[in-house]
Amino acid sequence: MKRIAVLTSGGDAPGMNAAIRGVVRYASNSDAKLDVYGVQRGYEGLIKGKLSRMDGRSVSDTIHRGGTILKTARCMEFTTDAGIEQAFKVLKAYEIEGLVVIGGDGSFRGMKDLRDKFNFPCVGIPGTIDNDLGYTDFTLGFDTAVNTVLSAINNIRDTMTSHDRACVIEVMGRNCGDIAVYAGLAGGAEAMVVPEMPFDIDELIEKMRRNVLKGKASDIIILAEGMTSCETLKKELEDKTGITLRTIKLGYIQRGGTPTMADRIFAARCAVRAVDLLVQGKSGRVVGSKDNKIIDVEVGEALKMKKTFDKDLYRIATILGQ
Ligand code: F6P
Numbered sequence: 001m002k003r004i005a006v007l008t009s010g011g012d013a014p015g016m017n018a019a020i021r022g023v024v025r026y027a028s029n030s031d032a033k034l035d036v037y038g039v040q041r042g043y044e045g046l047i048k049g050k051l052s053r054m055d056g057r058s059v060s061d062t063i064h065r066g067g068t069i070l071k072t073a074r075c076m077e078f079t080t081d082a083g084i085e086q087a088f089k090v091l092k093a094y095e096i097e098g099l100v101v102i103g104g105d106g107s108f109r110g111m112k113d114l115r116d117k118f119n120f121p122c123v124g125i126p127g128t129i130d131n132d133l134g135y136t137d138f139t140l141g142f143d144t145a146v147n148t149v150l151s152a153i154n155n156i157r158d159t160m161t162s163h164d165r166a167c168v169i170e171v172m173g174r175n176c177g178d179i180a181v182y183a184g185l186a187g188g189a190e191a192m193v194v195p196e197m198p199f200d201i202d203e204l205i206e207k208m209r210r211n212v213l214k215g216k217a218s219d220i221i222i223l224a225e226g227m228t229s230c231e232t233l234k235k236e237l238e239d240k241t242g243i244t245l246r247t248i249k250l251g252y253i254q255r256g257g258t259p260t261m262a263d264r265i266f267a268a269r270c271a272v273r274a275v276d277l278l279v280q281g282k283s284g285r286v287v288g289s290k291d292n293k294i295i296d297v298e299v300g301e302a303l304k305m306k307k308t309f310d311k312d313l314y315r316i317a318t319i320l321g322q
Pocket of ligand 1: 011104128129130172173174225255
């Protein structure tokens with residue numbers, strides 16, 4: 001193998017640049033001595049032939065940056081046979097022999113199609129803040145996103161406590177409550193509303209009333225996106241408890257920012273494994289972590305694995321938030 005390409009796809013996540021850097025530097029500086037091409041805007045750029053040569057210097061000064069220097073996109077065309085065939089033609093034209101895809105489940109499905117249809121060597125690195133992939137304990141960007149939410153909780157708590165107000169904080173995660181639970185536990189939230197657990201509003205109302213009797217009216221409620229809107233929840237809680245509430249939807253703040261140490265280290269380890277796999281001719285595998293060890297799993301198997309929600313963490317967070 002002489003030449004590989006790397007792309008980022010789907011929602012960006014902090015640590016993607018550290019992963020691109022890892023792929024480029026390890027592929028070109030290790031014994032493999034590969035040429036590396038960067039693809040702009042994910043699969044969309046692959047279809048359009050937006051590739052350019054990268055070297056160690058192309059990734060200087062990027063390890064600490066959020067977002068992705070390669071840019072990203074959600075590409076519907078790559079879900080069609082014509083789109084995948086066009087991308088394959090581009091890869092052949094550039095004499096690319098292996099592809100590293102950094103993205104979430106949608107990006108991995110695209111990678112699987114490319115492997116299945118054209119037997120093209122691909123490997124994946126899990127880049128998404130959502131932590132919603134079943135085969136890996138963590139995804140790249142999750143740690144940073146949780147720390148961003150945590151820092152927001154800290155600030156919001158200061159002002160809510162001063163005014164005796166409660167606050168509903170809406171966080172991202174698509175269908176996964178991990179950002180809400182990890183940030184809730186670490187930030188001492190009083191309640192977390194997540195898709196994986198039944199939500200009883202009357203219980204929450206009771207809890208808030210009890211907290212008022214204990215002298216506290218500044219509860220922090222973390223709401224995972226997609227459950228209900230923070231405004232709707234606020235109105236119901238305000239009507240039934242009489243407590244003054246405020247809301248904040250953290251939104252894209254969670255997707256940006258300088259990656260944490262954990263995400264940078266994870267990015268480097270994933271990048272090295274991804275390049276090693278391509279060099280060893282092991283295609284169609286996605287890299288992840290289990291019990292702090294780097295693992296790789298066949299992409300089809302990985303996509304079938306259901307994400308298990310950590311109910312114990314939720315239980316601990318709920319008990320400690322009383
Ligand atoms: O997958 C990452 C994520 O930020 C989700 O948490 C969120 O639901 C979604 O992407 C938002 O997507 P978009 O960038 O298309 O608005």
